Amino acid sequence: MDSLSEPRDENLEQDDLEEEIEEEEEKPKIGMRPTRMANIKSKVKPIPPASSFFIFSETNKFRVFCHHICTHSKWCNFILGCIVASSVTLACEDPVVSKSYRNLVLKYMEYFFTTVFTIELLLKLVSYGFILHKGSFCRSLFNILDALVVTFALMSFAIDNEKMGVVKILRVLRVLRPLRAINRAKGLKRVLQCVIVAIKTIYNIMLVTFLLEFMFAVIGVQLFKGTFYACTDPTKLTEVECQGEFIDIDSDDRASIEPRKWKNNEFNFDDVSKGMLTLFTVATFEGWPNLLIKGIDSVSEDHGPIQMARPFVAVFFITYIIVIAFFMVNIFVGFVIVTFQKEGEQEYKNCELDKNQRKCIEFALKARAQRRYIPKDKMQHKIWWIVTSQPFEYFIFILILLNTITLAMKYDDSPKEYQFVLDVLNMVFTGAFALEFILKLFAFRIKNYFGDPWNTIDFIIVVGSIVDITIGKILPDQNIISISFFRLFRVMRLVKLLSRGEGIRTLLWTFIKSFQALPYVFLLIVMLFFVYAVVGMQLMGKIATDNEDSTINHNNNFQTFPAALMVLFRSATGESWQDIMMSCSDKPTVKCDKNSDDADKLCGSSLIAMSFFISFYIICSFLAS
Template identity: 35%
Template sequence: LLRTLRPLRVISRAPGLKLVVQTLLSSLRPIGNIVIICCTFFIIFGILGIQLFKGQFYYCSGSNVRHIKNRTQCESNPENEWINQQYNFDNLAQALVALFVLASKDGWVDIMYNGIDAVGIDQQPQRDHNEWLILYFISFLLIVGFFVLNMFVGVVVENFHKCREEQAAEELVQRIEKRQLKLQKARQRSLEQPYYINYSKTRMKVHDIVMSKYFDLIVAAIIFLNVVTMALEFYMMPQVMVDIMTYLNYIFTAVFILEALLKIFALGFKRYFKDGWNQLDVTIVILSIAGIAMEELESNIIPINPTIIRIMRVLRIARVLKLLKMAQGIRALLDTVFQALPQVGNLGLLFFLLFFIFAA
């Protein structure tokens, strides 16, 4: 049994994962206080639910129960059966289970309507018999489901920031060294001549064109037109329109190829591919060329799986991503998301370890 704990040794070798575990361990004490508060609310609403609904979630199950009013009428027909709902408030244990389902917000609607339809003990439920009882369920969801349970997240986040500050103090020396190294490189670059100093007149003119904001605006307008043409497609299009869409796709693909070639010519192969957004542009161009090639091969020479053709057509919408690099605000937001991915990966790795241990 103890062998299943061996994967936990990974934690000590992964700094990011170690930070997540330290956060969870340091959160145990304040989380204990929230657990007490949560249990208190569960017990209060559980006892209140017993007083309101005990014995009232039973109903008559059978082929013809429309005119059944109570348990006696139900059991008078041997084909009928007087049964209870899966989640009910007959005792505190059952009430706590029902409240847990309510707090998870998964299946809570059925429990709420069962409570609203309840008439009394040994009475057949009637639709919307006590609509005012919705206040009980809404109050529990607002207080416990949305407020108390979210306090757990707040405690973990607060402790994460505390642990991160402690870890940041240890990393401060390394960051200072990296900063000094960057400053040295920046000084060296400032002393160096610009990369385009030896460009010919033609290459310099192309460089000025592709680096201007007007060039980006023209490309953005072309991408927008491409998106509009893709949005015009519909089921059972006339063949004439299909041909027009195909030729427009060729034109847009040619424009994007020309854009990539001009930038490679202006910036140089190495400098161009140093930018991740340029790598995305080239990937989109390659996918567009591959899609056109597959469509031509499928229609003329080689039979290709239609699913692959559809996938390549769907990937055309990736051209919209080219607009993101022109929006500074969205780029900053995406950069923030990418910076947060390592911590998300650490949390996912911790979940994987726990699932693996309990599964083993």
């Protein structure tokens, strides 16, 4: 027995040693060379060592089969493709006519995608279990998001009644579907985790900012409660006087008889909630001069404005802008940057070196010796010496500057002789740059010439300029797109300035590198715009666009996905976003489109509009910072 047991022990020890070696290979190696956590290959999540739904054991064949399918790369790519395609269908819906042919086709596609996502959900539930044990499906927030998206879709199909408020809410919640892609993109997931950590870190600043906002709103109520009312007839200063009709003269000096109306300003300080909304618009630097004038001209409660009645109240608005818009916002942005830097350092937690040492090593590893081509042929060497000399570089630089000046000398309705001189100068400069190309090509040969990206750009500009001149001579009076396109190559000669001077090239290199470091942040912002555009279409797509007094018009609405994106981009830049928000509120003039199912009904909602635009502006500003 002893003789038999000894080999078994040796085999067990050998197996244990092999397992330890495999574990060591799986762990990230700690060494002098820094390794990003993102570069460490992630393993397929194994089946948890517990039963699934108390039915399927860890070694159950059906469970192993389900795990193999849901972790297979082709299945994962198929699911990612379905997520992208289903997100596109959300953007293609017609929010005005709910029963249109387009929506009917998209509904059948919705059935298909929901079926696929339901199968994926069931496979994962069988593979990992529900929630009781470690590593189960619902122990991950992203998996819970997937389950909610599928559940909401199934519920919307089960309760197929457009007029029910629950169905409208479920249809809006479908916009969570694009967020499922976050769990499949590691870099995007990492950026989102950084954003969440940043929010947790700066909640104290957010709380202080909110308290200051509340304090200023209370002060604003005390100063301006009921003082922003005014009569449409500026000669009447009280509501009692504001009766009857008056003659109104518009900007074109046309007179019309209009009824007098006693109106309140859309943004006012009649209560604390309205005061906080008004102050938030001031913090975004939108419409604050008008509010400042309203405050200065205010007299007392239920009294019309008198010019420069209370100039001292300007201190209130100036103090608020300095404290909130300048001071607190800069602290907020600073904390966000510091938090992102700290989270970025977590990627190097397997490295024993500090930040400066890592940078030095990365620079040393990426450094490459510069190669310089020197021709051996005498004639070629002479040309090479000329085109690489400093006087030649200065000469080309002067030509570029002169060409830039001539490009800036064009203006509308210029004399034909003047245009002829500019065209001749354009041909002279094109010939000079073409000669530079020929000389450099002869000096460096094809391989070495096109090995420099700047030379490739010069070649494209020269070819485009020659084609521009040729087409201009053949078709002198034809204004077609192809000619306009090739004329752009004249302006592209300004790019040649970037290749001259080491300082400009270094600055351009830094600019490009900074963009290369932010692809996932940009992708997260794109996803934010997509989600809010689809939500805007679902909630505010039926608002009529023929109201002359509204900022929701034919060029600014939520009836199509591209138009919704333009509205959001305008709001993100802070261009009159508060006017768009008020045009979507529950005012009597905000009615539904005449082609919609709710024609001539009220389509606005103050709660939805304010929640939508304020949350979008805050999140967009947070990500952009």
